[in-house]
Amino acid sequence: MTRPSVLVTRPDIPPEGLALLRDRCDVTVWDKPEPVERSFLLENIKGKDALFCMVTEKIDRELLDAAGPSLKVIGTMSVGHDHIDMAEVKARGIKVGFTPDVLTDATAELVMALLLMTGRRLVEARQQIYNGGWAGCAWSPLWMCGQGLAGSTAGIVGLGRIGQGVAARLRPFNVSTILYTGRTERPEAAALGAQFVPFDELLARSDFVIVTCALNDDTRGLFNEAAFGKMKSNAVLINASRGGTVDQEALAAALRSGRIQAAGLDVMTPEPLPPTHPLANMTNCTLTPHVGSATVKSRTDMATLTARNILTGLDGAQMPARLC
Ligand code: NDP
Numbered sequence: 001m002t003r004p005s006v007l008v009t010r011p012d013i014p015p016e017g018l019a020l021l022r023d024r025c026d027v028t029v030w031d032k033p034e035p036v037e038r039s040f041l042l043e044n045i046k047g048k049d050a051l052f053c054m055v056t057e058k059i060d061r062e063l064l065d066a067a068g069p070s071l072k073v074i075g076t077m078s079v080g081h082d083h084i085d086m087a088e089v090k091a092r093g094i095k096v097g098f099t100p101d102v103l104t105d106a107t108a109e110l111v112m113a114l115l116l117m118t119g120r121r122l123v124e125a126r127q128q129i130y131n132g133g134w135a136g137c138a139w140s141p142l143w144m145c146g147q148g149l150a151g152s153t154a155g156i157v158g159l160g161r162i163g164q165g166v167a168a169r170l171r172p173f174n175v176s177t178i179l180y181t182g183r184t185e186r187p188e189a190a191a192l193g194a195q196f197v198p199f200d201e202l203l204a205r206s207d208f209v210i211v212t213c214a215l216n217d218d219t220r221g222l223f224n225e226a227a228f229g230k231m232k233s234n235a236v237l238i239n240a241s242r243g244g245t246v247d248q249e250a251l252a253a254a255l256r257s258g259r260i261q262a263a264g265l266d267v268m269t270p271e272p273l274p275p276t277h278p279l280a281n282m283t284n285c286t287l288t289p290h291v292g293s294a295t296v297k298s299r300t301d302m303a304t305l306t307a308r309n310i311l312t313g314l315d316g317a318q319m320p321a322r323l324c
């Protein structure tokens with residue numbers, strides 16, 4: 001019996017996931033650590049039954065045309081799916097699996113880390129040890145002061161799985177109020193003590209604005225000059241969704257002018273952000289390189305879930321986490 005063929009776009013997939021695929025399929029793997037070259041992808045997707053991909057791969061009409069009618073299943077090792085042209089895959093009857101839930105804890109923890117790093121200026125403070133700042137004014141009362149979570153108002157944009165994970169973690173830090181906004185009120189909000197408000201009200205009231213929404217046509221560029229103009233001057237913006245939700249020029253201007261206090265970003269445009277980018281060189285901007293889900297457990301669970309999505313999709317069985 002012929003085995004299904006699968007193209008995998010990274011060599012360092014957690015082995016548990018790759019082993020599941022190798023057991024039942026012929027697997028072709030891109031063998032370099034950097035994102036797969038587009039030309040390799042277009043050439044090697046031809047005639048494959050399935051694709052195991054990452055957020056770095058654009059799944060568009062060109063790629064689907066190159067694959068041809070054999071392609072039945074795409075498993076993306078991510079919960080975000082803005083890199084996939086969903087209308088096009090649906091029109092072709094291709095099944096798509098993704099990785100919700102298994103990365104929620106890791107990503108919510110990263111948001112907490114960014115909140116504390118950015119609000120309390122921890123990267124800047126660490127630098128003072130080496131740049132003479134500490135020697136110059138050790139324990140001067142207002143030196144290196146930032147803002148804490150206790151007593152603050154935190155506003156969450158997108159109270160989905162990760163947003164809820166953040167809300168639950170904010171409570172023990174004694175925030176006074178949790179606001180959230182989204183397309184609709186969420187039934188889970190009551191148990192989290194989160195209050196639904198319009199976007200503009202969230203901006204006007206929040207000391208910490210936390211972005212955990214999906215990137216789509218409504219959220220692209222949501223954080224623009226007008227939005228920063230509505231935020232409190234002490235506001236700290238945290239973005240763990242996608243870089244595309246933020247107009248980075250407007251953010252850099254807002255940080256430079258003191259319109260808002262600080263930003264902590266796990267996601268940017270482009271990725272990797274060049275180290276010369278203005279946002280990478282501001283003391284009130286803390287960057288992490290898209291590591292929200294980067295725990296060994298989370299990435300291992302994401303890999304096995306992606307493999308299971310692909311295998312069940314190929315079998316015509318129910319996929320554990322199906323997008324379409
Ligand atoms: P969910 O689908 O559970 O949540 C998505 C949220 O986005 C929903 O609450 C939804 O709101 C909200 N949303 C969608 N459109 C809008 C809009 N127009 N205005 C406001 N809110 C909107 O997904 P997850 O919580 O699992 O993941 C969220 C996102 O986080 C992913 O799409 C991905 O981009 C990003 N992510 C980043 C990671 C990282 O490493 N930094 C790791 C994992 C995910 P509503 O309730 O109204 O539908």
Ligand code: DGY
Nearest residue numbers: 055077078079080293
């Ligand atoms: C996702 O899953 O969408 C992240 O961005 C990567 O974990």
